[in-house]
């Protein structure tokens with residue numbers, strides 16, 4: 001579960017959970033930006049189609065972040 005977020009959290013582009021980049025277990029570079037992920041599984045999903053996740057992330061409401069977290073794998077069908 002997400003712990004109380006500080007000011008430096010980022011959103012996992014796959015599951016939309018708020019995570020701390022300092023403790024995130026996985027990262028990926030895409031178009032000059034570094035993205036952080038709550039699990040390596042999320043990173044693998046991202047790297048399979050990064051532009052799609054980035055586009056989705058740019059349009060998502062932050063309030064969705066805590067309600068969409070997966071239970072072992074992304075539930076979203078792209």
Ligand SMILES: [Zn+2]
Pocket residue numbers: 012014015016017037038039042
């Ligand atoms: Zn995730």
